[in-house]
Structure formats: structure tokens, C-alpha cells
Amino acid sequence: MSELLFNELPRPTFRWLRVNHTPASLLGESEETKSVLVKGNDAIISELPTGTALINPNYKGANDVALTQLVNSAEGYAVHVPANANEIVGIRIDAGARIASRFQFIVEEGANLEVQFFLDGGLANTTNVQYFNEYDVKANAKVVVKKVNLLDDTIQHIEHRYTKLEDNADVEYINVEIGGKENFLHYEHDLQGQSSKIVHDIAYLGNKEQKFDIAMLMSHGGKKSFSDIHTLGALSDTAKKSFRGTLDFLRGAVASEGAEEDTCLLLDPTVKSISLPLLLCKEDNVVGNHAASAGQIDQNKLFYLMSRGFSEVEAKHIIVESMIRPIIDRIGDEVIEKAALTAVRNKI
Amino acid sequence: MAELLQIKDLEVSVEDKKILKGIDLTINKGEVHVVMGTNGAGKSTLANAIMGNPLYTVDKGSIVFDGNDITEDAVNDRAKAGIFMSFQHPISVPGITVENFIRTAKSTITGENVRALAFKKELKEKMDELSFDTSYAQRYVNEGFSGGERKKNEILQMAILNPKLAILDETDSGLDVDAVRIVSEGVNRFHNEDNAVLIITHHNQILQKLKPDFVHVLINGKIVKTGDASLVREIEEKGYDAYKALA
Numbered sequence: 001m002s003e004l005l006f007n008e009l010p011r012p013t014f015r016w017l018r019v020n021h022t023p024a025s026l027l028g029e030s031e032e033t034k035s036v037l038v039k040g041n042d043a044i045i046s047e048l049p050t051g052t053a054l055i056n057p058n059y060k061g062a063n064d065v066a067l068t069q070l071v072n073s074a075e076g077y078a079v080h081v082p083a084n085a086n087e088i089v090g091i092r093i094d095a096g097a098r099i100a101s102r103f104q105f106i107v108e109e110g111a112n113l114e115v116q117f118f119l120d121g122g123l124a125n126t127t128n129v130q131y132f133n134e135y136d137v138k139a140n141a142k143v144v145v146k147k148v149n150l151l152d153d154t155i156q157h158i159e160h161r162y163t164k165l166e167d168n169a170d171v172e173y174i175n176v177e178i179g180g181k182e183n184f185l186h187y188e189h190d191l192q193g194q195s196s197k198i199v200h201d202i203a204y205l206g207n208k209e210q211k212f213d214i215a216m217l218m219s220h221g222g223k224k225s226f227s228d229i230h231t232l233g234a235l236s237d238t239a240k241k242s243f244r245g246t247l248d249f250l251r252g253a254v255a256s257e258g259a260e261e262d263t264c265l266l267l268d269p270t271v272k273s274i275s276l277p278l279l280l281c282k283e284d285n286v287v288g289n290h291a292a293s294a295g296q297i298d299q300n301k302l303f304y305l306m307s308r309g310f311s312e313v314e315a316k317h318i319i320v321e322s323m324i325r326p327i328i329d330r331i332g333d334e335v336i337e338k339a340a341l342t343a344v345r346n347k348i
Numbered sequence: 349m350a351e352l353l354q355i356k357d358l359e360v361s362v363e364d365k366k367i368l369k370g371i372d373l374t375i376n377k378g379e380v381h382v383v384m385g386t387n388g389a390g391k392s393t394l395a396n397a398i399m400g401n402p403l404y405t406v407d408k409g410s411i412v413f414d415g416n417d418i419t420e421d422a423v424n425d426r427a428k429a430g431i432f433m434s435f436q437h438p439i440s441v442p443g444i445t446v447e448n449f450i451r452t453a454k455s456t457i458t459g460e461n462v463r464a465l466a467f468k469k470e471l472k473e474k475m476d477e478l479s480f481d482t483s484y485a486q487r488y489v490n491e492g493f494s495g496g497e498r499k500k501n502e503i504l505q506m507a508i509l510n511p512k513l514a515i516l517d518e519t520d521s522g523l524d525v526d527a528v529r530i531v532s533e534g535v536n537r538f539h540n541e542d543n544a545v546l547i548i549t550h551h552n553q554i555l556q557k558l559k560p561d562f563v564h565v566l567i568n569g570k571i572v573k574t575g576d577a578s579l580v581r582e583i584e585e586k587g588y589d590a591y592k593a594l595a
Binding site: 298299300301303304305306307308309310311312314315318319321322323324325326328329 | 399401402403422423424426427428432433435438439441442443444449452453456457488505509
């Protein structure tokens with residue numbers, strides 16, 4: 001496939017900055033195979049037929065061509081959580097083959113859903129793992145999604161995720177992104193409901209030639225809606241990270257509040273970290289905060305740790321691990337947490 | 349008494365600015381030394397230079413610890429040799445619990461495997477002695493701790509790592525009266541004939557519970573006067589202005 005433009009900014013900035021999008025081609029063979037395990041209450045899980053309509057027909061994903069192709073060709077899973085029910089769904093993607101899949105979650109009023117999303121594996125040759133997650137979170141429902149990516153470094157990993165939040169819907173997303181060769185992550189969260197709330201935290205750790213290309217749009221439509229984005233991680237060797245975070249306050253989003261923060265630890269001078277926090281506002285009475293920081297290891301922290309006997313290398317490991325660990329600790333599954341920590345320790 | 353630390357003609361600069369201008373100091377096992385002085389006199393620089401902070405450059409002189417010249421040694425090698433520094437502003441280490449941090453540090457310094465159950469017991473005992481809520485053992489190091497809790501955590505680490513020389517850099521600053529008393533008692537419990545304590549301070553609150561053998565007045569990068577514990581009272585009465593002419 002020819003070159004595509006991934007994760008385009010909702011409002012482009014100067015072209016010469018070369019940050020409006022990321023050009024890339026879909027990698028791997030064209031044959032599509034499912035290797036996805038979905039576990040949970042069978043009564044709420046069903047097949048999602050190819051071509052099923054999107055929750056938001058206007059959602060373009062990381063790239064609209066790639067997403068359209070996925071929707072028109074891939075089967076997937078539908079998860080429908082009845083009102084006031086409490087459910088846990090586990091999804092494991094083993095990238096032993098090219099993956100193209102789709103997951104559509106409809107969480108009815110007052111229901112609670114936790115999704116544990118785990119990706120690992122890979123092939124000797126570069127291949128593509130692409131999937132589309134949609135969440136329709138009805139009034140007073142709560143959704144927690146914990147995703148851990150430990151894919152091999154041969155994988156081009158593309159996630160499209162769209163969320164619609166109704167009144168008082170409460171969503172918490174946690175991503176631990178450690179694996180993958182190229183990671184294109186596109187998140188669009190539509191806070192339509194009054195007092196709807198979403199928190200999205202992403203921890204990443206990149207080395208060698210890894211790429212993390214993250215786009216996040218928080219679209220505030222409902223009154224008193226609240227969003228908080230926090231991405232943090234570390235890069236070494238020639239790894240690259242791009243973060244395009246947009247807080248969009250639409251007309252009617254009175255008394256809404258949004259925040260975005262991107263923190264990147266640069267472990268080598270050859271890494272590249274791009275951060276584009278964007279604030280769009282059509283409503284007066286809102287609060288939008290953004291912060292971005294990229295820097296090398298704090299020498300005072302290094303001195304403190306070394307004064308407790310740790311060598312410089314050990315101290316740097318502790319600093320990197322200590323950045324990511326608080327997010328890993330929130331996964332809540334001991335086996336997955338341990339696997340993630342081992343992956344972190346193997347990389348630094 | 350056996351000599352533990354010998355500093356000779358030490359000159360130290362930070363970013364090309366000379367801070368210490370020829371320090372001579374000898375500390376023997378079993379002794380408590382206090383360095384007092386005005387803000388900016390070089391007290392914390394002395395502590396950092398002994399611990400080996402690479403941001404501080406030794407231009408001249410030597411530091412001999414336990415018979416070995418450590419002037420060029422890395423920070424962690426000094427820690428393994430038995431030097432501990434309680435920081436004026438302890439940093440936080442999110443993601444690592446207090447228990448895990450101290451246990452790993454102890455294992456690194458001693459080179460021995462520290463057994464979990466025995467360590468838990470020791471940690472609880474030491475925390476109880478410091479009136480330190482034991483639930484903090486499972487919290488991330490200094491994350492969300494108050495100033496007093498951070499200082500207690502420093503003294504807790506000192507008690508468990510059991511160094512030969514403990515340097516307390518402004519440990520009493522920012523503490524209320526009760527916290528100063530608890531910290532002082534912790535230092536008293538730690539101190540014995542085989543180790544030594546170097547206290548860096550600019551006020552005497554912490555010295556009401558700790559009885560120093562030697563008090564040094566540091567002004568403008570030089571030790572201008574050394575005396576016994578009575579010097580603390582003299583400083584209190586005369587202020588530091590009386591010593592500035594000696595620098």
C-alpha cells in the first residue's frame with residue numbers, strides 16, 4: 001500500500017514544522033487472519049459482522065483509508081453490557097499472524113465494565129496489527145480499560161479508539177505501551193454528556209528504532225464535562241515519540257475542564273520527542289490546561305539514588321522504572337503487571 | 349580513637365565559583381561533629397563534597413575515609429564504604445515503595461541478600477521508634493510525604509543502612525519541635541563508639557538533644573573556629589557576625 005498520513009492534527013499548523021501528521025505505509029502481508037481471544041460473560045459477547053456501522057460515522061481513526069478498509073473487511077466482537085450490570089472482559093491479541101479486528105462496546109445506563117486488553121507476540125517478519133475499539137458509554141455508566149502492549153519489535157501496531165460519553169459517564173483508560181515497532185494510536189473521546197468524565201493515562205518506553213505516534217482528541221460538548229490526559233515515558237537509542245493532544249471545547253460545554261500533560265525522559269541525545277498540545281475553544285466559561293516537558297535525567301535524583309549505594313546504571317534504571325511503575329501498578333492483574341515490569345527492565 | 353574521616357586543605361567549586369577555600373577536618377569514630385554557619389557559607393557544599401556529588405568539583409585537597417583516599421571515588425562507592433547523607437531536600441521516587449527501596453539499598457550496600465521477613469520486622473521496629481506510620485512502608489518513596497515525613501524517612505534509612513559516618517544536612521530545617529525531638533532521638537539511638545555523625549545546621553534546635561564533641565564555625569568557605577559544645581551557646585549569644593572577621 002502507498003504511503004498514508006497517520007494521526008493528522010484536527011487543525012493543521014505550519015507545514016514547515018512537519019508535525020501535522022506522520023507519513024507511513026501499512027506493513028506486512030495483505031492476508032488477514034484473526035488471532036484474538038475474548039473472555040468474559042458469553043451472554044454479553046457476540047460476533048460483530050463485517051461492515052457494522054460505526055458508533056460515530058464521522059470518526060476517521062488514525063487514518064481513514066486504513067480504518068475504512070478495516071471496517072469493511074474485519075470481523076470482530078460486540079460487547080453489550082446491560083443496565084446496572086458489572087462485567088469484566090479480557091481480550092488477548094497474540095500477534096502470531098497479521099491481525100485486523102474490531103471491538104464494539106455498548107455499556108448501558110449505570111453499568112460497570114472493566115476491559116483488560118493484552119497484546120503480545122509477533123513474527124520474524126514485519127507485520128501489521130490493527131484494531132478498532134468503540135465505546136458507547138451511556139448515562140451513569142463506568143468503564144475502565146487497561147491495555148498492555150508487549151508486542152514484538154517487528155509489529156506495526158495501529159489502534160483506533162472512539163468513545164462516546166453520555167451524562168455522568170465515567171471512563172478511565174490506562175495504556176502501558178512498551179512493544180511494537182511502529183505504534184500509531186488514535187484516540188477520540190466525545191464528551192457529549194453533562195458531567196461526563198474521562199481520564200486517559202499512557203505510559204510508554206521506547207528504545208532502538210521504536211516509534212510511538214499518539215493522537216488524542218478530547219471533544220467537550222456536555223456541560224461540566226471533565227477530561228485529563230497524561231502521557232509519560234522514556235526514550236533511548238533512536239526511538240521517537242509524537243504526541244498530538246487536543247482539547248476541543250465546543251459551544252455549550254459550559255464549566256467544563258480539560259487538562260493535558262506530556263512528560264518525556266530523554267535517555268540519549270539521538271532520540272526525538274515531539275509534543276503538540278492544542279487547545280480549541282468555542283465556549284467562554286471553560287478551563288483548559290496543558291503542559292509538556294522533555295528532559296534528561298535529573299542529576300539531583302541520580303545523586304540521591306547513588307548515595308544509597310546504587311551504581312549510575314542502576315540509578316537510571318530506577319528512575320525510568322519509577323516513572324512508569326505507578327501506571328503499571330494500576331493494571332491490577334499480577335501476571336500482566338509482572339510481564340510488563342519484566343519488559344521494562346529488559347529494555348532499560 | 350580511630351580516625352574515620354580526614355579532610356585536608358579541601359577546595360571545592362560549583363560552576364567555577366569557589367565555595368570551600370581550604371577545609372581541614374578530622375572526625376574519629378565515636379564523635380559527633382557539628383558544622384554551623386551562615387546561609388551560603390558552604391555547609392551543604394561540604395556535605396555534598398564528602399558524599400561525592402559530581403556537581404561539586406574538588407579543586408584541591410583530599411578526603412580520606414577509613415584509611416582510603418576517596419577523593420575521586422563515585423558516589424555509590426562512598427555509600428558502600430559507609431558514608432550516608434541525609435538530604436536537606438529528599439527527592440521522591442514514585443513507583444518504588446519505601447520498603448522495597450530501603451531493602452534494595454541495603455542489599456546493594458552490604459552485597460548480601462536481605463531476607464524479606466527479617467527486614468520487614470526490622471523496618472517496623474525502626475519506624476515505630478521514629479513514630480513513623482508503618483503504612484508508609486508501602487507508599488512510594490517520599491511521594492506525597494510532608495517535609496517532616498521526608499526527614500523521618502531519611503533517618504529511617506540511616507538507621508537501617510547503618511553507615512560508619514552519617515552526614516545530616518540541615519535535617520532539622522522545616523521541622524516542628526516534636527519532629528526535631530523524634531529525629532534527634534533517632535540520631536542518638538544510631539550513634540555509638542564505632543560510627544560518627546556530622547551535623548550541618550545553622551540553628552541550635554537539634555543540638556538540644558544531641559551533644560556534640562566538636563563544633564566548627566564555617567564562614568565564607570573556611571572553618572574559622574572549632575570548639576566544644578559550649579561554642580553553640582557562644583554563637584547563640586554573639587551571632588555569626590563576631591566570626592566573620594576571622595574568615
